[in-house]
Amino acid sequence: MPKPLRMSRRTWVAAWAVLCAAGIAATAALSAFSAPDPQPEKPVSAECAEYIADIEAQLAKGKAEGNDDGVLAFTRTRVGADDCGDEIRDHFSGDR
Incomplete structure (x- = not known):
């Protein structure tokens, strides 16, 4: 049975940081595009x-x-x- 690849602690931290940054960037992009345009008020009789x-x-x-x-x-x-x-x-x- 082959041994699993061992990753150093630095590699895990770097991968975690990259995934967090990508998630924050994606959230910011989705929030910017999902804001609906305000509807103009209709005149009331x-x-x-x-x-x-x-x-x-x-x-x-x-x-x-x-x-x-x-x-x-x-x-x-x-x-x-x-x-x-x-x-x-x-x-x-x-x-x-």
Whole structure:
């Protein structure tokens, strides 16, 4: 049975250092290329902006009264109004 090749401690350290440097370089390259481009903000209609301001006012009122649980329910339905669901979701998505 042939004897396995013996490597000196310096060779092991050098190989480990080269692999670490290659891993760090690969991680840096992947991080630089994987960053998504920021999406430009879509303009919000005046009606939706007013509705969002109303929601924020209700949340502020709840905080002032000590009801800071973050739960707010609206039953307001508007005939012929814009659907502001996407704008509301986009505006408050950072709060989660």
